[in-house]
Amino acid sequence: MRPEMMKQVEELRGVNAVKVKEAKEKGQKVVGTYCIFSPHEIAMAAGAIPVTLCGTKEEPIAVAEEKLPRNLCPLIKSSYGFAVTDTCPYFYFSDVLLAETTCDGKKKMYELMGEIKPMHVMNLPQQSEGKENLEYWKNEMMKFKGFLEDSFETKITEDKLKAAIKLGNRERKVMKDLHELNRVKPAPLSGKDMMMAQWLKGFNVDKEAGISIIEDLIDETQGMVDRGESPFTKDTPRILLTGVPIGAGSEKVLDILEESGASVVALENCTGYKGLDRMIDEDQEPITAIAEKYLSTPCSCMTPNNGRIDLLQRLAKDYQVDGVVDLTWQACHTYNIESYNVGKFVKEELNLPFTQIETDYSDSDRGQIKVRVEAFLEQIQG
Amino acid sequence: MLTIGIDIGSVATKAVMMENGKKIITKHITPTGWSPKESGERVYREVLEKNGLEKSRVNKVIGTGYGRIALDFADKIVTEITCHGKGAHFLHPNTETIIDIGGQDSKVIRINKEGQVLDFLMNDKCAAGTGKFLEVMSNALEVDISQLSALADRKNGRKINSMCTVFAESEVISLMAEGAGKGEIARGLLESTANKVMVLGGRIGLVGEVFFSGGVSKIPLLRAIMDEKMNNPLIHSQDSQYIGAIGAAIVGAKKR
Numbered sequence A: 001m002r003p004e005m006m007k008q009v010e011e012l013r014g015v016n017a018v019k020v021k022e023a024k025e026k027g028q029k030v031v032g033t034y035c036i037f038s039p040h041e042i043a044m045a046a047g048a049i050p051v052t053l054c055g056t057k058e059e060p061i062a063v064a065e066e067k068l069p070r071n072l073c074p075l076i077k078s079s080y081g082f083a084v085t086d087t088c089p090y091f092y093f094s095d096v097l098l099a100e101t102t103c104d105g106k107k108k109m110y111e112l113m114g115e116i117k118p119m120h121v122m123n124l125p126q127q128s129e130g131k132e133n134l135e136y137w138k139n140e141m142m143k144f145k146g147f148l149e150d151s152f153e154t155k156i157t158e159d160k161l162k163a164a165i166k167l168g169n170r171e172r173k174v175m176k177d178l179h180e181l182n183r184v185k186p187a188p189l190s191g192k193d194m195m196m197a198q199w200l201k202g203f204n205v206d207k208e209a210g211i212s213i214i215e216d217l218i219d220e221t222q223g224m225v226d227r228g229e230s231p232f233t234k235d236t237p238r239i240l241l242t243g244v245p246i247g248a249g250s251e252k253v254l255d256i257l258e259e260s261g262a263s264v265v266a267l268e269n270c271t272g273y274k275g276l277d278r279m280i281d282e283d284q285e286p287i288t289a290i291a292e293k294y295l296s297t298p299c300s301c302m303t304p305n306n307g308r309i310d311l312l313q314r315l316a317k318d319y320q321v322d323g324v325v326d327l328t329w330q331a332c333h334t335y336n337i338e339s340y341n342v343g344k345f346v347k348e349e350l351n352l353p354f355t356q357i358e359t360d361y362s363d364s365d366r367g368q369i370k371v372r373v374e375a376f377l378e379q380i381q382g
Numbered sequence B: 001m002l003t004i005g006i007d008i009g010s011v012a013t014k015a016v017m018m019e020n021g022k023k024i025i026t027k028h029i030t031p032t033g034w035s036p037k038e039s040g041e042r043v044y045r046e047v048l049e050k051n052g053l054e055k056s057r058v059n060k061v062i063g064t065g066y067g068r069i070a071l072d073f074a075d076k077i078v079t080e081i082t083c084h085g086k087g088a089h090f091l092h093p094n095t096e097t098i099i100d101i102g103g104q105d106s107k108v109i110r111i112n113k114e115g116q117v118l119d120f121l122m123n124d125k126c127a128a129g130t131g132k133f134l135e136v137m138s139n140a141l142e143v144d145i146s147q148l149s150a151l152a153d154r155k156n157g158r159k160i161n162s163m164c165t166v167f168a169e170s171e172v173i174s175l176m177a178e179g180a181g182k183g184e185i186a187r188g189l190l191e192s193t194a195n196k197v198m199v200l201g202g203r204i205g206l207v208g209e210v211f212f213s214g215g216v217s218k219i220p221l222l223r224a225i226m227d228e229k230m231n232n233p234l235i236h237s238q239d240s241q242y243i244g245a246i247g248a249a250i251v252g253a254k255k256r
């Protein structure tokens, strides 16, 4: 049982690649980004289109390894690989790139990527709490704003920022509503469809069109809920997936979970719910409000990262989960180290089964992961 | 109620027939060879023949182990993690932790008083700390893995630093070239394996009574080295290689 609207959602990828081309031809500017710390609203206020760039597929990794170490997170290698091989349409159409000093791997890779296209790097503080960090991050917002104003010869006014915040919040709200549909037991949407819909929002060139498609998807899915329809049963183990971002091409573990009989009901990662939890305060001075929202992102690059524990606790309860799976990419120090405390919290405080799966984008370990996932589901089912 | 558990491992295929999941009727073992499907069918047939039984007398057949998918005649397929838990619990009801070092992987499993899995960890990405590691190293020492324990020095081991099987092999070869005794090297290899497993175990905690299973648990000196590192001695059973099959037979006897 799958909503008809999912077909339209899936088509968004192709549709958006065409739309970005058309927009470019009309003279619109494109800002390419990689991470949910990127303040899309500032790019929108500059009249540009912010897009998330490709980095979830295995194919370009081999080429990336000509310059990058093999022993590096696949997300970083894939992102760089897409850029050097020029195989990501959104990268191709980007006028400028926006990057942040998140993890060490990304930040050093950006030095190489910056040689390909003009890049602005925002210096992200390593701590999200404390006034001085917010002030610092606000200043980074101002610098990025200045960078766009210079690059695109435009003026980013307060009104434009406010309008962008409103639109950004509307998109966030509808994606959040979609995610929350899976609070219902059994969940109406498979984790795979949910991931796809959430991941594709990053490519939404035309935000209004994207919002309206998701609204239709929500209506249809709500209808399924009302009629008690679901691809799962009330006994299907409900899994909260946390950890690193995933998208089309890097959804191996999510696939294995659902092939093995689980329902992935919540995606805590940054391609899922992480960025939707908090809206931008529309009543505040816009730059402060934007800075506050983005700085509160509970990513493992932050120390401490208590926000993630808090978010996991809420999601576990709200989505009635039966187990937590922490997905970490090979050579990702921040998530791999944090997994220890996440696991401890889940097992000891939430009293839920927990497992960590460390892997990369390749299919070589599918068999081994399957054994672990099946054993984990057997553990849950007793 | 009669149930048969079949555990197709990378080296050997084991079958156990049980009555009501409480009493072992027959144990049987055969090399897996190149075809897990064929060895699974053979072991099944042989258990039936041994007891002069028709297929129809058996209520459930449960498959487990790495070749479990090949058992298309099984009523149910269950992972070796769950089966090991139940099997170790059956052989030694006070078991709280299981260390299993097989040919291809090593795992640590924590179970509750009913034999249900509470937590587990697997090392399956590389050969370090598995039977494969010791097999390759035995080859480098020009002995069979079964002789490793007898060959090893009782007291002193040469430290093997490489965790990676490929690098460790060249390390062993250079140690021999330097004139190190095979006995010291053999002990060093067993110590290195024990260390690796202890680290894996430390990640989820080697709690309570620890049951040691898997092909590698048959090496006496390795057990002695592990015992020294642990607070209480490891539990070992003659039947430890059957725990997967026993567990599978128990799963088959469970209602639902």
Ligand code: SF4
Binding pocket: A034, A035, A036, A037, A102, A103, A244, A245, A270, A271, A297, A299, A300, A301
């Ligand atoms: S995990 Fe953190 S650093 Fe990586 S993309 Fe997501 S928010 Fe950015």
Ligand code: SF4
Binding pocket: A073, A074, A075, A076, A102, A103, A104, A105, A106, A244, A245, A301, A329, A331, A332, A333, A334, A335
């Ligand atoms: S997954 Fe980890 S290593 Fe990879 S980009 Fe994100 S934080 Fe960096």
